[in-house]
Every structure is written in C-alpha cells, then in structure tokens.
Amino acid sequence: MYAAHAHDQAxxxxxxxxxxxxxxxxxxxxxxxxxxxxxxxxxxxxxGGVLAIGIRAELFQPGLQFWRPxxxxxxxxxxxxxxxxxxxxxxxxxxxxxxxxxxxGAPDMAFARMNNWxxxxxPPAACLxxxxxxxxxxxxxxxxxxxxxxxxxxxxxMDLAIFALHIMGASSIMGAINIITTILNMRAPGMDxxxxxxxxxxxxxxxxxxxxxxxxxxxxxTMVLTDRHxxxxxxxxxxxxxxxxxxxxxxxxxxxxxxxxxLPAFGIISQVxxxxxxxxxxxxxxxxxxxxxxxxxxxxxxxxHMFTVGMPAAGQLFxxxxxxxxxxxxxxxxxxxxxxxxxxxxxxxxxxxxxCGFIFVFSMGGFTxxxxxxxxxxxxxxxxxxxxxxxxxxxxxxxxxxxxAGAYFWIPKWTGHMYDETLGKWHFWLSLIFFNITFFPxxxxxxxxxxxxxxxxxxxxxxxxxxxxxxxxxxxxxQLIFLAAVIKCIRGGEKAPDKPWExxxxxxxxxxxxxxxxxxxxxxxxx
Amino acid sequence: MMSQSARYxxxxxxxxxxxxxxxxxxxxxxxxxxxxxxxxxxxxLIAGLCILIYMxxxxxxxxxxxxxxxxxNQQVDTSFRWGxxxxxxxxxxxxxxxxxxLFYMRVLSVPDLGSLDSKMIWPExxxxxxxxxxxxxxxFTPMGAWGIPALNTLLLLASGVTVTWAHWGxxxxxxxxLSLGLIMTIVLGAAFLGFQVYEYGHAYFELNLRLSTGAxxxxxxxxxxxxxxxVTVGTIMLIAILGRFTAGHxxxxxxxxxxxxxxxxxxxxxxxLLLFVVxxxx
Numbered sequence: 001m002y003a004a005h006a007h008d009q010a011x012x013x014x015x016x017x018x019x020x021x022x023x024x025x026x027x028x029x030x031x032x033x034x035x036x037x038x039x040x041x042x043x044x045x046x047x048g049g050v051l052a053i054g055i056r057a058e059l060f061q062p063g064l065q066f067w068r069p070x071x072x073x074x075x076x077x078x079x080x081x082x083x084x085x086x087x088x089x090x091x092x093x094x095x096x097x098x099x100x101x102x103x104x105g106a107p108d109m110a111f112a113r114m115n116n117w118x119x120x121x122x123p124p125a126a127c128l129x130x131x132x133x134x135x136x137x138x139x140x141x142x143x144x145x146x147x148x149x150x151x152x153x154x155x156x157x158m159d160l161a162i163f164a165l166h167i168m169g170a171s172s173i174m175g176a177i178n179i180i181t182t183i184l185n186m187r188a189p190g191m192d193x194x195x196x197x198x199x200x201x202x203x204x205x206x207x208x209x210x211x212x213x214x215x216x217x218x219x220x221x222t223m224v225l226t227d228r229h230x231x232x233x234x235x236x237x238x239x240x241x242x243x244x245x246x247x248x249x250x251x252x253x254x255x256x257x258x259x260x261x262x263l264p265a266f267g268i269i270s271q272v273x274x275x276x277x278x279x280x281x282x283x284x285x286x287x288x289x290x291x292x293x294x295x296x297x298x299x300x301x302x303x304x305h306m307f308t309v310g311m312p313a314a315g316q317l318f319x320x321x322x323x324x325x326x327x328x329x330x331x332x333x334x335x336x337x338x339x340x341x342x343x344x345x346x347x348x349x350x351x352x353x354x355x356c357g358f359i360f361v362f363s364m365g366g367f368t369x370x371x372x373x374x375x376x377x378x379x380x381x382x383x384x385x386x387x388x389x390x391x392x393x394x395x396x397x398x399x400x401x402x403x404x405a406g407a408y409f410w411i412p413k414w415t416g417h418m419y420d421e422t423l424g425k426w427h428f429w430l431s432l433i434f435f436n437i438t439f440f441p442x443x444x445x446x447x448x449x450x451x452x453x454x455x456x457x458x459x460x461x462x463x464x465x466x467x468x469x470x471x472x473x474x475x476x477x478x479q480l481i482f483l484a485a486v487i488k489c490i491r492g493g494e495k496a497p498d499k500p501w502e503x504x505x506x507x508x509x510x511x512x513x514x515x516x517x518x519x520x521x522x523x524x525x526x527x
Numbered sequence: 528m529m530s531q532s533a534r535y536x537x538x539x540x541x542x543x544x545x546x547x548x549x550x551x552x553x554x555x556x557x558x559x560x561x562x563x564x565x566x567x568x569x570x571x572l573i574a575g576l577c578i579l580i581y582m583x584x585x586x587x588x589x590x591x592x593x594x595x596x597x598x599x600n601q602q603v604d605t606s607f608r609w610g611x612x613x614x615x616x617x618x619x620x621x622x623x624x625x626x627x628x629l630f631y632m633r634v635l636s637v638p639d640l641g642s643l644d645s646k647m648i649w650p651e652x653x654x655x656x657x658x659x660x661x662x663x664x665x666x667f668t669p670m671g672a673w674g675i676p677a678l679n680t681l682l683l684l685a686s687g688v689t690v691t692w693a694h695w696g697x698x699x700x701x702x703x704x705l706s707l708g709l710i711m712t713i714v715l716g717a718a719f720l721g722f723q724v725y726e727y728g729h730a731y732f733e734l735n736l737r738l739s740t741g742a743x744x745x746x747x748x749x750x751x752x753x754x755x756x757x758v759t760v761g762t763i764m765l766i767a768i769l770g771r772f773t774a775g776h777x778x779x780x781x782x783x784x785x786x787x788x789x790x791x792x793x794x795x796x797x798x799x800l801l802l803f804v805v806x807x808x809x
Contacts, residue, residue, distance in 0.1 A: 017540050026540035107535045110606040114588070117544035125554035128559075155545055156563040161553035171550075173617050181609040185602060215617045219624025226749065229562045231739030238662025240742030242636035249624055518537065 002016040009417065010516050025120070028112035029517060030097045031414075036119050037094030038407075044086030044126065049476050051079040055436075056472035060103055072455035074157075080130065080144025081161065084261065085168045086126055087220025088395065091403045092264040093118070093175050096203045096416060100111075100179060103197045105188025107518040110181040114174050121171035128164040139313050143453060145254065148235035148246040152227045154291040161229070162221045169214040176210035188445035188507070190526035194288065198281060198377045199504045202267030209256045209263075210517035212299075220246060236366070244309050244344035257300045260300035261395060263291060264334055265362075265402030269355050271506065273337050274406050276352035278503035283336040290329035290336075307378045323373035334363055348502075350424030354405035358398065359377045365393025368443070383453070388447025394440045402480065404431070408466050415489050416514040424483040430478040432454035433434065437471025450475050536603050538593070543586040550579035568708045587767070594784065595776055604783055611787040618757070622798055626751065629746040630806065637742060659741030668734040669743060672807035675726045680803050683758075686715035687796050690765075690789055700779050702772075709769045712792070716762040723755045728789050750806055757795045764788045 017023050025032060054075045058066050060491040067075065097115065101108055108116045132139040137155025140146070146511075153157055183204045187196070226232040226247070233239020235246050274281045281287065302312060303319045337359055346352070370379050381387060404427070412418050441464035449460045457465065499509040506523060508515070540623065553575025593599060599607075640661050641654025652661035659668040669688050670676065693699075693708025713767025729750075730736040738748045768785050771777065777785055 021541070025545050028538050028540055058610070108537045110611060113538050113541045113544060116541065117547055120548040121542050121551065124548050124555070124793065126553065133638050157560060159559040159563060160556075162561060166782055167555060173614075177617070178615045179611050181611055182604050182608055184604050211613050211617045212620055215621035216624045219621050219628075223628065223749075224746070226738070231659060231737070232745035232749065233663075233739070234740050234745050236660070236662075237636070237640060237743075238656050238660055239739075240637050240640060240660030241633055242631070244641075245631050245636060248631065249627060252627075284767075371555060464667055518535075521535075 016406060026116070028108070030101050030108045030112070030519075031515070031517070033115050033119050034097030034099075035110075035414075036095045037090045037097060037122075039213050040119070040122055040126075041087050041091035041094055042092070043084055045479070046087055047085055048079050049479065051075050051082065052472060053152055053476050054102050055079060056469040059108050059457070060469040061466065062457055062462050064456055064458055067455060069455045071138065071144070073140040073412070073453060076135065076145050076453050077141050078133070078139050080445075081164075082126075083128060083395075084131070084144060084257075085165070086122070088190070088261050088399050088403070089172065090235060092124060092203075092206070092261070092399075093172075093179075093402075095199075095264065095268065095406055095410075096175075096179050099410065099508060100182055100187070100200055100203060102413075102511060102519045103185065103200050103506050104186060104191055105507050105520045105524045106182060107520050109178050110186055111174075111476035117172045118175040118178065121174075125167040126170070127165040128160045128167070132160035132164075135160065145250055146246075147250070148223065148224060148227065148243045151224050151246075152235055157301045159225065162225050166218055169218045170298075172214045176207035180207040180211070181463040183207075188520065188523040188526050192334065194285065195526060196269075196296040198270035198284070198287055201263070202263045202270070203293075204289060206260050206263045209260050209295055209298065213253040213256040213260075214288070216249060216255075220249040220253065223249070224389065231446055233424035244306070247306050247309060248302070251305045251321050252299070254297040254305065256295075258394070259393075261399050263294070265358070267397045268402045268406035268409070269337060269358055271331075271504075272351045272355040272409050273340050274353070275409070275501045275504040276349065277341045277346050279340055279344040280505075282339035283332070284476060284479055286332055287336055287447040290332040294326055297322060297329075301326065304373055304378070308376045309381045313424050319393075320373055320375055324370060327370055330366055332365075334359060349408070349410035349421060350419070350428055351405045351426040353425065355403045356409065357428065358401045358405065361393060361397030361401065361432070361435065365390055365398060368393065382447050383451055384446035385442040385450045388452050389439050389442035389446060392442070396439070397435055404428070407482075409501070410508075411486065411489050412500045413508055413511075413513050415493075415517065416496050417489050417493035418496050418500060419485050419489040420493065423481055423488070425470070427481040430474065430481065434478055435476035436472045438468050438475055439471075441465075441468045441471075529735065536593075536598055536600060538589075541586075541589070543582050544578065546578055546582035546585070550575045550582055553578065564775050576695055589772070591776060594781075599781075603667060603792050604781075607787065611783075614802060615790060618794065619798075621749075622753065625750050626801070626805070627748070632742045632746065644745050657743035659743060663739075663741045664736060666738070667736045667740050667744070668746065668806060670726070670730060670734065670736060672803070675722050676730075676803060676807045678720050680799065682715050682719045682722070683796050684798050686712045687793055690792055691717065694785070694789055697777060697785065698779050706769065706772060709765060709772065713762055713769065716758055720752065720755060720758055720762065723751070723758075726771065747806060750802055754795065754798055754802055757798070761788070761795050764791065 018026055024032065024036060027036075054067070055072070058064070058072055058075075068108055097109065100106075122392055129139075135156045138157055140151065140154045140158040140160065140161045142150035142154055146158075146161070147222045181194070183200055185263075223232065223234040227235050227368060234241045235243045237243070245345075301319055303315060304323045307319075337355075348356070368386070372381065372390055374389065386527040408419055408424050432525060445461055445464050450462065498512055500513070501509075507526075508519075510524065511519060538808075553571050555575075556574075557568045557571030561572060562568075594806055637656060637658055637660075638654045641651065643656055645652070645661070648662035653709050659665065661668060688709055689708050689711040693705050693712060696704030736747070765788060768788050771784065776782075
C-alpha cells in the first residue's frame with residue numbers, strides 16, 4: 001500500500017478511491033473526513049440556529065405567542081444539545097483532522113479507518129436527536145444538562161437523546177484516541193513536543209480531556225436510562241439514591257467539557273494572531289503550561305455549577321477558589337496574545353478580525369464567569385439570563401468566533417482559493433454587532449431576575465428581550481454570509497499561494513494550496 | 528522512528544465503518560422502541576446486533592490480514608499500543624462513574640436520608656449499608672463476599688497468571704504452552720461467568736436482591752453487570768486470539784493483537800479486585 005503512494009500521487013490524487021457518494025462514505029483520508037466534519041457541523045449550526053430563532057421569536061414579546069411551554073423547553077434543550085455536541089465539538093474535530101497531520105508533518109491520522117467511523121457515527125446520532133422531536137411526547141425538555149428527576153420522567157424522546165449521547169460519546173472517544181495517537185506517534189523527525197504548533201498542543205490536551213470525561217457522561221446517562229426503564233434507584237431518594245448525584249456526575253463531565261469546547265479555540269487564536277502580527281507567539285512555553293493547568297484544574301471545579309443545591313461552606317469555598325484559580329492561566333493566555341500583537345506590524349484580514357473580536361468578547365465572558373464563581377453572587381443569579389449571557393459569551397464569541405477565524409485562516413490552504421475579503425469583513429462586523437445586541441442585554445435581564453428556560457416573562461423585561469430577539473435574528477441571518485463566502489471560495493476565486501499569510505510559519509504553509517491528498521509522503525525534517 | 532517514518536501505512540478506503548454506524552443506529556432506535564412498548568423494536572435491535580457482528584468480523588479480519596501481510600511497521604505497532612492504552616483509560620473512567628455513584632450513596636446520600644433532616648418524611652429509616660433506601664419496604668439479603676465472589680476472585684487472579692504464562696510461551700516460541708495457557712484462561716473466564724450467572728439467579732430467587740433493590744441493588748448489579756460484560760468481551764477476544772493462533776498468526780516479536788487482549792484482561796482483573804473490596808466485602 002505505502003509503496004504505491006508515490007505512484008498514485010503522480011497520477012492524480014485518488015486513483016484508488018471509489019467515486020461519488022461512496023468516496024465520502026468509505027474515505028480514510030484526513031482531509032475528506034475533516035471536510036465531512038466541518039459540513040456536518042455547519043449543518044447542525046443551522047439546525048440549532050433555527051431552534052434558537054424559535055426561542056427568540058417566543059421571547060420577542062411577553063405572553064405566549066407561538067409555542068406551548070413544553071415545546072419551548074424542548075427548543076432550549078435541543079438547541080443546547082445540538083450546538084454543543086453537533087456544532088461546536090465536531091467543528092473543532094474537523095479542524096483537527098485537516099490541520100494536525102499537516103502541522104506535524106504526517107501523511108494522515110494514525111487510525112484512518114477509525115477516523116472514518118468517528119465521523120460516520122455522528123449522522124446517526126443527529127438523526128436520533130432531531131428525530132426525537134417527532135416521537136410521542138416530543139423531544140426531551142429536561143434542559144441540555146438532563147437533570148434528574150426531569151430526565152427520569154420524560155417520554156421516549158429522552159431515550160433517543162440518551163442513545164444519541166452514547167453514540168456521540170463513542171465518536172468523541174475514538175476521535176480523541178486517534179488525535180492523541182497521531183500527535184504522540186506521527187510527528188515528523190525533529191518535531192519535539194515543545195516545537196509543536198500551539199493548535200496541536202491544545203488538541204493533545206483536549207483529546208485527553210475527552211477520553212477522561214466522555215465515558216463519565218456515558219455512565220451518567222446510562223444510569224438515567226436504567227432508572228427510567230430497568231428499576232434502578234440511582235437518582236431516587238426513596239431508594240437511597242439522590243437526584244443531586246446526577247448533577248455531580250454530569251458536571252464532572254460537564255466542566256471539562258466546556259474546556260473541550262474552548263481549548264482548541266485558544267489553539268486557533270494562537271495560530272492566527274502571530275500570523276497577522278508578523279511576530280512569533282509571545283511566551284510559547286507559558287502558553288503550553290497554562291493549557292495544562294487549565295486542563296488539570298477543570299477536574300476540580302465542577303460543583304460551582306451546583307452552589308444552590310446546598311453544600312457545606314467549606315465546599316463552596318473550595319470550589320470558588322479552585323474556579324478563580326483558572327483565571328490565572330487564562331489570563332496568561334490573553335496577555336500573551338496581546339503581547340504578541342505589541343509592536344507587531346498588524347493587518348486586519350477576516351481571521352485577525354475574528355481573533356481580536358474573540359479576545360474582547362471572550363474576556364467579557366471570562367469576567368462574568370469569575371463573578372459566577374462567587375457563591376453569594378451565583379446564588380442570586382443562578383438559572384437567570386445572566387448565566388445564559390455568560391456561557392454564550394464564551395461559547396459563541398469564544399468558540400464560534402475562533403471557528404470562523406480558523407475557517408478564514410485556513411480556507412485558502414484547503415480550497416486553493418482566496419476567500420472574498422469583503423464578505424469576510426461584513427460577516428465579522430455584523431456578527432460582532434448582532435452578537436452583542438443579542439447577548440449583552442441578557443446580563444441586565446439576569447441581574448434583574450429573569451429566569452432562563454421560561455417562555456413567558458414579567459412586563460419589565462419586555463424591552464431588553466425585544467432587543468435581544470432582534471439581535472438574534474440578525475446574528476442568524478449573518479451566518480448566511482459565511483455560507484456564501486465559503487461556497488464562493490470553493491467554487492473559485494483568486495488563486496491562493498502556498499503561504500497566503502506573511503507571518504504564518506507552521507508546516508502546512510510549506511505544502512501547495514490545496515495540499516496533496518496525503519499531506520506529507522516523506523516527512524519533513526524540523527530543525 | 529526515524530528509520531521507519533519514510534514508510535507510512537494508510538489503509539485503503541473501507542466500507543466497514545458505515546456498517547458499524549448503521550448497526551448502532553438500528554440498535555439505538557430498536558432499543559428505544561422496545562423499552563417504550565413497541566415489541567417489534569427488539570427485531571430492529573437484533574438486526575443491528577447482527578450487522579455489528581458482521582462488521583466486527585470484517586473489520587478485525589481486515590486488520591489481521593494486513594498485520595499478517597507484513598503491512599504494519601514499527602510505527603503502526605506503536606500507534607496500536609497508544610490506542611489500546613487510551614481505550615483502557617476510557618473504560619476505567621466509565622467504571623469510575625459507577626464507583627463514584629456507589630461511594631456517593633454510601634458516604635453522602637444514605638447517611639443524609641437517615642439524618643434528622645429526613646426524619647419528617649421517613650421517621651423509621653436508619654442509615655446503614657447495605658440498604659434498599661427508606662421508601663422500599665421489601666426485605667432482601669445482601670450478597671456475602673466469602674462464597675462465590677471469593678472463588679471468582681481466585682479464578683480471575685489465576686486467569687491473569689495463565690494468560691501471562693501463555694504470553695511467555697509465545698515469547699519463547701513454545702506454541703503448545705501458548706495454546707494451553709490460552710485455553711486455561713478461556714476456561715477460567717467462562718467459569719467466572721458461569722458462577723456469576725449462578726450468583727445472579729441466587730440473588731434474584733433466594734435473596735430477593737434485584738436491580739430494583741434500591742441503592743444496594745442498583746450499584747451491585749450495575750457494577751458487577753458491566754464488569755461481567757467486560758469479562759464476556761474479554762473471553763470472546765481470547766477465543767479470537769486462540770483462533771488466530773490456530774490459523775498460524777503471531778510471531779514472538781509481532782503479536783500486539785495478543786498483547787492488547789492481555790492488557791484488557793488485566794484491566795478487567797483490576798476492576799474486579801476493586802469491586803470485590805468495595806461492593807462485596809466492605
């Protein structure tokens with residue numbers, strides 16, 4: 001097989017691949033699979049976005065306009081599940097697939113067939129999730145956190161969600177094992193761990209987090225399943241169990257999970273900023289240590305999601321201080337990015353715009369996170385729109401903006417064409433403006449006491465909700481600009497040079513644009 | 528790594544993964560239908576299982592052929608070692624969730640239910656372990672540690688020895704020691720499973736200990752059940768290794784398929800030891 005590669009290469013890229021749809025179903029190529037991941041993720045972003053528009057339409061005015069309250073809760077639950085497991089996580093795995101082999105000088109991923117399965121488990125899981133809307137009783141309305149006893153009471157839609165999570169968990173674990181093995185075992189000669197591009201580092205640590213916590217989520221939802229159908233009493237006090245047990249197990253998964261969704265974003269930002277500041281990344285080693293610290297700390301902060309369930313003061317203090325400690329490595333990263341820009345000769349193409357926007361808006365989400373880490377404050381704003389504002393600042397303006405930054409940054413490499421800079425700039429500015437119109441007012445709503453996951457609200461919340469809904473519709477429509485920019489770029493455009501960004505210095509820019517089917521047939525030597 | 532890296536191995540496009548995806552979709556939707564009162568759901572589940580078994584045969588068969596065909600170099604071997612290690616780590620974390628549930632109940636939720644806070648609801652309940660909880664009146668007898676469970680501990684520990692002995696046989700090219708050791712390990716694993724089935728019957732029909740027996744029943748059956756499932760999978764893997772060996776596979780210096788199964792078997796052993804101490808004994 002490997003003997004034949006050079007030959008295949010010379011005669012067009014995939015002579016041995018089946019054509020048509022079977023190419024995509026059977027592919028073992030990291031670029032094909034990366035593309036599949038990214039399109040799947042974008043599709044799910046649209047599905048989750050439609051659900052979000054359903055939520056904002058209902059909240060446009062006080063009173064019930066469109067949905068039954070139960071269906072409103074289905075919308076919020078499925079919006080969360082689809083965005084977390086269908087849009088954000090697969091998008092980063094898509095980046096990992098495309099970029100990691102090219103950035104470490106490898107021909108492909110370590111387990112190319114398993115890589116295919118990791119992706120192709122996602123569409124069945126998405127079918128189960130989206131299909132659960134159409135079963136009797138509808139989709140689960142327990143919230144994306146699936147707290148017992150709500151989740152032990154829902155209809156068949158809950159079972160479908162549980163099985164979807166099992167399948168997506170299997171997909172994530174296999175993907176993570178693949179990525180970790182690729183990074184540890186497939187690096188080009190001379191590529192020491194401390195010479196790896198930071199995006200690769202972030203994925204090494206993210207993959208470790210995934211392998212550590214996805215099985216815990218599988219265990220948690222398995223207990224929900226057996227409580228629902230097989231008579232166990234894990235979450236039933238009458239049997240000696242405890243609904244709070246679910247929260248502990250879920251958040252032991254859930255807190256590392258939020259870092260799973262932000263660390264690869266840090267990695268993308270750490271590639272983009274040096275490229276457009278035309279300076280090497282400031283404090284590379286401290287960036288790596290900061291990442292590792294965030295990952296370790298992420299395992300000992302989970303109960304800050306549960307301050308209001310009742311816990312000893314010593315527990316509250318421990319989880320408060322542990323949580324605040326995370327601000328230190330995160331601060332190291334933010335200051336390093338800014339120091340990288342200091343006295344750089346900066347230009348502001350779309351990737352850099354998104355990266356700068358990321359720093360501003362993600363930092364705001366970080367600050368509100370610090371406030372939420374303080375138990376007396378958290379008890380006041382628990383389950384209000386303040387929390388909703390906080391996690392959308394870190395997940396949309398954090399993870400999603402970084403995904404856009406990465407997409408514009410690498411799409412010339414992937415397609416061989418430059419994207420339309422005008423469209424990219426419009427996409428950024430409208431996204432930034434509409435994002436803040438949508439989510440900034442939610443801070444005020446939350447501080448004033450508006451609860452989340454309720455389809456109706458008191459009259460004093462009406463103005464800010466109308467503003468937020470207006471922003472939400474705008475943000476949703478703005479993403480069509482991204483779709484247009486991507487399609488336009490795939491179909492043609494100015495030919496991209498091997499290295500379209502002057503300051504970029506990682507290995508993928510030494511390959512042609514678009515790169516050959518198997519990235520590095522013979523490993524480059526890294527000095 | 529330097530000398531090998533010029534010769535990467537990348538598998539051809541493969542149809543096996545999509546079979547696996549279809550299988551899991553059938554199994555998930557079939558189970559969901561079945562447990563929600565659609566009896567034909569179990570046929571969908573069985574169809575999914577059949578596809579999964581077909582996929583496993585095909586996929587592992589392809590891997591075995593490639594391995595024996597000499598396509599796997601040192602780098603691929605190292606990849607397999609990393610992959611198997613991380614897979615076992617993920618399995619350990621899965622068990623950790625259930626052990627955490629057990630510890631949480633024993634240390635926190637059951638004592639809380641017996642505390643003054645809960646006296647208004649359940650005045651009669653005194654916190655002790657094992658318990659079925661305050662709301663379940665049916666009496667049950669907990670499973671003792673020193674009968675079958677202790678015997679099973681010995682069986683699994685012995686199987687750890689025999690599988691290592693079999694491995695030594697392979698390393699010294701003593702093929703009869705290898706097959707004898709493998710067969711003994713498989714027999715010990717099967718005996719463990721037989722005793723486990725007998726113990727479950729004993730629990731259900733004589734001790735009135737069921738999955739629905741509150742905190743104790745849930746943790747007992749879920750932990751021992753998932754462990755038993757892993758022993759089953761491990762035994763099947765050992766049988767597959769024995770089959771591959773009979774077909775002439777493996778050499779003294781190229782047999783990671785076997786080593787991976789040994790790692791898995793020892794992992795299952797370790798889980799049992801922890802289980803024996805905290806579920807049966809203490």
